[in-house]
Amino acid sequence: MSNAQLILIDKRNQPLKEYLVAVAASDGLNIRGVEIMASPAKGERSLLNANVVIPPLESFDFDVKKITDALLEQLMIGEEAVSVEAFIEKCSDDEAVKAALTKSLPKMRKKIEALLKEFCESDVIDLIQERRNDALYKLKQHDSELKGKKVVCIDIEATNVSTHPEADIIQISACDLEGNELFNQLINPGYDVPENEKHNITTEMVEGQPLLAEAWDDIHAVLKEADVVLAYSTESDFMYLEKSAEKKMLTFELDYNHWLDAAELSKDLHGAMRWHSEKMYWFYKTPKLTMAYEKVLGKEFPGDAHDALADARATAELFKAMLEKGRKSQVQQKKVAKVKDVITNNPFAAAFANAKRK
Numbered sequence: 589m590s591n592a593q594l595i596l597i598d599k600r601n602q603p604l605k606e607y608l609v610a611v612a613a614s615d616g617l618n619i620r621g622v623e624i625m626a627s628p629a630k631g632e633r634s635l636l637n638a639n640v641v642i643p644p645l646e647s648f649d650f651d652v653k654k655i656t657d658a659l660l661e662q663l664m665i666g667e668e669a670v671s672v673e674a675f676i677e678k679c680s681d682d683e684a685v686k687a688a689l690t691k692s693l694p695k696m697r698k699k700i701e702a703l704l705k706e707f708c709e710s711d712v713i714d715l716i717q718e719r720r721n722d723a724l725y726k727l728k729q730h731d732s733e734l735k736g737k738k739v740v741c742i743d744i745e746a747t748n749v750s751t752h753p754e755a756d757i758i759q760i761s762a763c764d765l766e767g768n769e770l771f772n773q774l775i776n777p778g779y780d781v782p783e784n785e786k787h788n789i790t791t792e793m794v795e796g797q798p799l800l801a802e803a804w805d806d807i808h809a810v811l812k813e814a815d816v817v818l819a820y821s822t823e824s825d826f827m828y829l830e831k832s833a834e835k836k837m838l839t840f841e842l843d844y845n846h847w848l849d850a851a852e853l854s855k856d857l858h859g860a861m862r863w864h865s866e867k868m869y870w871f872y873k874t875p876k877l878t879m880a881y882e883k884v885l886g887k888e889f890p891g892d893a894h895d896a897l898a899d900a901r902a903t904a905e906l907f908k909a910m911l912e913k914g915r916k917s918q919v920q921q922k923k924v925a926k927v928k929d930v931i932t933n934n935p936f937a938a939a940f941a942n943a944k945r946k
Contacts, residue, residue, distance in 0.1 A: 589684065589688075590628070590629075590682070590684040590685045590687070590688035591628070591629040591688065592626065592627060592628045592629065592635070592679075592680070592685045592688040592689050592692070593626075593627055593688065593689065593692035593695075593696075594624060594625070594626055594627075594672075594676075594689055594692045594693055594695075594696040595624070595625045595626075595627050595696065596622070596623075596624060596625075596640075596696050596699040596700060596703070597621075597622065597623045597624070597625050597637075598621065598622050598703065599621030599622070599623075600619070600620075600621045600622065601621075604706050604707065604710070606710060606711070606712050606863065607862070607863040607865075608707075609707050609710040609712040609713065610712050610716075610860075610861040610862060610863060610870075611860075611862075612642050612644070612645050612707055613644065613645045613646050613650075613707075613712065613713065613716055613860075613861060614644055614646055614858075614859075614860035614861060615644055615860060616641060616642055616643045616644045616645075617641070617642040618639060618640075618641045618642075618664070619640060619641075619642065622639070622640045622703070623637050623638060623639055623640060624637065624638045624640060624663060624672075624675070624696065625637050626675070626676070626679040626680075626689055628680075628685065635679040635680055635685070636665070636675065636678055636679045637665075638663035638664055638665050638670070638675055639663070639664040639665075640659065640663065640664075640700070641659065641662055641663075641664055642655070642659060642704065642707070643655060643658040643659060643662065645704075645707060645708060645713070646716065650708045650713055650717075652701050652704045652705050652708055653701065655704050655708075656697060656700050656701050656704060659700060659704070660672040660697070660700070663675050665678070672693065676689045676690055676693075712861065715861070715870065716861055719856055719861075719872065720856070720857060721919045722856060723853060723856035723857040723914075724857070724913060724914050724917040724919045725914070725917075725919045725920075726853065726856070726914070727853060727857070727910050727911055727913060727914025727915075727917075728914040728915060728917060728919065729914075730848070730853075730911060730914065731911040731912075731914050731915045734816065734911075737815040737816055738764075738813065738814050738815045738816070739764065739765050739814065739815065739816045739817075739818055739848075739904075740762050740763075740764065740770060740810060740811060740813075740814035740816070740817050740818065741762060741763050741764070741765065741817075741818040741819065741900045741901075741903050741904040741907070742760070742761070742762045742811065742817055742818070742819050742825055742900060743760075743761055743762075743819065743820070743825065743896040743897070743899040743900040743903065744757055744759065744760050744761075744824075744825050744828045744829075744896060745757075745758055745759040745760075745786070745787040745789055745894065745895075745896045746758060746786075746787075746828055747777060747781060747782055747784065748782075748784070749786075749824070750823075750824035750825075750827040750828050750831070751827070753831075755828065755831070756775075756777040756778075756800070756832070757775050757777075757800055757828055757829075757832055758774065758775050758776075758777055758781055758787070758789050758794055759772075759773065759774050759775060759787070759789055759895070759896040760773055760775065760803075760807055760896060761773070761895075761896035761897035761899075761900045762807075762810060762811070762900055763897065763900050763901050763904055764904070765818075765904050765907070765908060766904070767901040767904055767905065769897065770810050771806065771807060771810060772896070772897040773797070773798070773803050773807065774789070774793060774794050774797040775794065775797060775798065775799065775800050775803060776794045776795070776796075776797045776798065776799055777794070777799075777800075778799060781793075781794060786894065787894045787895075788892065788894045788895070789894075800832055800836060800838075801836050801838060804833075804836075804838045804839070805839070808838075808839060808840070808841075808842070811829075811842055812841055812842060814846070815846065816846055816847070816848050817842070817846060817847045817848070818847075818848050818850060818903065818904065818907055819847065819848075819849065819850065819851075819903065820849075820850045820851045820854075820877045820880075820899065820903045820906075821849065821851045821874075822844070822847040822848065822849040822851075823849070826842070826844050826847060829842060830842075850880075850903050850906060850907045850910070851874050851877075851880075852874070853907075853910055854874070854875055854880040854884070854906070854910070855872050855873070855874040855875065856872065857884070857910060857913070858875055858880060858883050858884065859872035859873050859874055859875055860872065860873045860875070861873075877889075877899060877902060877903065877906070878902075880906055881902050881905070881906045884906055884909045884910060884913070885905065885906065885909050889902060890902060
């Protein structure tokens, strides 16, 4: 008979921080000082230790038991991820020792659940869930309001970021919500295309292609006829068009009020929550198109993430999937709560109060 047992070691010196909960919620968390130890007997040197990695809480609906199951499937021994069963196998060749370790697993599991319960009962979780519910309600509204509307999804590749004064469009593409191509045009900027990790377009590819002024009327007409122009980060795509029209003295009659930003909706639905330590407020990170697509649709991003038509089609597919989530959700419009005056010297508490008022 063996006295071996699995022990959860928690060497943390500080109470749980709200910003750690925020990181764990979206990305998961490797907690320093929290390990699982296989002890042959009380007071004896461990057989083997493994680091505990908390999986993304939100991916398991903040369900402590589900999160514990996932955690025990990915214990870290150095750089190697192993299940708790594989961990026990590595601890010893002695069957009695392995049996004793297995027998102690339920007791250790309860301690892990207690640790995770701290995270899942944090006020941060309520804030995140409220944001997600708001996002679903917005998507539900869009799903209803867009019925019968002509939606055109656009994406642009350029020589530089939209805020750069010398940025020029080198590809502009659009499709409908079913992914059908409406236009897909490479644009010759009139000079060699500088290398840029944001796109894969070369000078050779744009040789013989029209200048923006030559393709503008057809492109502008399609966008102007749309009831709604959809993009992943509408501000940058709109800015490319607006600045290009101004710089090249082209007709520009597009109304930004008729544009819809899939990136903002994606941020509300799946963006990671973070604490800005300098400005002292909570914010949500906008996920990249590839990440949002894979998160919502549960499959690998299709095609080239640096091709305007591929990105436009992926944005349309992502948006449709988000609309479906909103349509199927049971969320209702929340009642506006009466604002109470909150006096506190705790910046986190103040931030929570302000966030909940918005």
